[in-house]
Amino acid sequence: MIERVGRGTVRAINAVGRFGHFVGDMVRAVPDVATWGRLTIVQMRRVGVDSLPVALFIAAFTGVVLALQASYTFTGTVPLYFVGTLVGKTMMLELGPVLAGLALAGRVGASMAAELGTMKVTEQVDALETLAYDPQSFLVLPRVIAGTAMFPVIVALAILTGIVTGWVASLVLLDLSTQEFIKGLKLFYRFKDTWFGLFKSATFGFTITLVGCVVGLRTRGGAEGVGRSTTQAVVYSAILLLVLDAFWALVLLR
Amino acid sequence: MIEFQDLHKAFGAKPVLAGLTLEVRDRETLVIIGYSGSGKSVALKHIVGLLHPDAGDVIVDGRAVSTLDGPALTALRREIGFVFQFAALFDSMTVADNVALGLRRRGLAEAEIAERVREALALVDLTGTDERYPAELSGGMRKRVGIARAIALRPRYVLYDEPTTGLDPVTSAVMDRLMVRTREHLGATGVVVTHDMRSAYTVGDRIAMLYEGRIRQVGTVAEIQASEDPVVRQFIEGRPA
Structure with missing residues (x-):
């Protein structure tokens, strides 16, 4: 038992050390703008275009469900225009960033881990090095920068979509007027609601893409290894995303 | 040596x-x-x-x-030019871009890169495959592109x-x-x-x-x-x- 705990501890320390080393290498690659600059634009387009439909789809239905659940909870006790408050606050502070983040952990993180894992096991990463490229500036930085920059944009659109569908659901299904919905939306609004959600989503984007790259580039063992890395990327990203979510709430919302 | x-x-x-x-x-x-x-x-x-x-x-x-x-x-x-066992070509790039990748790293002008790519592909008898992707090539052709990529650099x-x-x-x-x-x-x-x-x-x-x-x-x-x-x-x- 003690031996198993010891081995697990050593493995965990090694993993943290490797991760720190990886991040250090990534930071050292930052001056190589000539390599990562052009590739980042390509990745931004991929991350943005590939992720938007799934993020908006989730946000659209979340907005409807939030309006209906708020109405169910408030009817007879709280004025119904609070539906707007709940939809707005929840989408901006929590469900917009977190649901989009979890969806994108599956979409973007998995695809990066699979792509880089395949490159690793087919020696394409070695080939890059022999061509005098640093895999950090060619593969990692473009993806991490694209993820960090594009996630807030995707989440902003997801939040907007959720609020719009919540408003439409309120109009059509709850007999709430537009004025009442907007009154509720404005009621406890603070600018912090907006920047908190977007800042949080930038950290989610950084984490998901970084995990995808780390896991992808340490893939071993052919197709089975690529499959394992893909699953690990989704699981680790989702866990870290939820931990980060709690961390930012603790640090920034108290 | x-x-x-x-x-x-x-x-x-x-x-x-x-x-x-x-x-x-x-x-x-x-x-x-x-x-x-x-x-x-x-x-x-x-x-x-x-x-x-x-x-x-x-x-x-x-x-x-x-x-x-x-x-x-x-x-x-x-x-040094390195020819890998399974070619290790970049799937998302055309043959020409694969061969040109190392040359771009060296900062050569695009005209010279195009000339070197043409010359390297001619040397491995793959003239005319510039715009094809690795997935469209046979195993032997992929290996020849791998050689072209290595020799385009004119290595020692x-x-x-x-x-x-x-x-x-x-x-x-x-x-x-x-x-x-x-x-x-x-x-x-x-x-x-x-x-x-x-x-x-x-x-x-x-x-x-x-x-x-x-x-x-x-x-x-x-x-x-x-x-x-x-x-x-x-x-x-x-x-x-």
């Missing part, structure tokens, strides 16, 4: 190289033969710093590879990792011819790792047999063919134990 000096490398508890010492002379093509899993590719990867030795080192033109820092290693890699050294593995005999002979042509065209020093004896006899000036992590015998093609070492004889004749 490339020198392997008492090179040791193990993966986990399994030693792969156990004191490999070997010299590759300028402008020769040295073929390293040996059983599958004997460490041939591992030795090759040490030359470009893709693997770090446990002990010993590889010396390239007086530079100990394992001691080179980032910029020095990059400078070394610019003198070309390293071939199992260049004929997985190819039919005719395509293997084409690859052998290309390796000979590449050497004549570039005047480069070559190191070829293979277990294909027909290929070894065709392209090699000298042959070295790697066995249990060390060089069992090294000599000219004629010397290896006349070897009386039972291990070498068994291997080159392809006799089961």
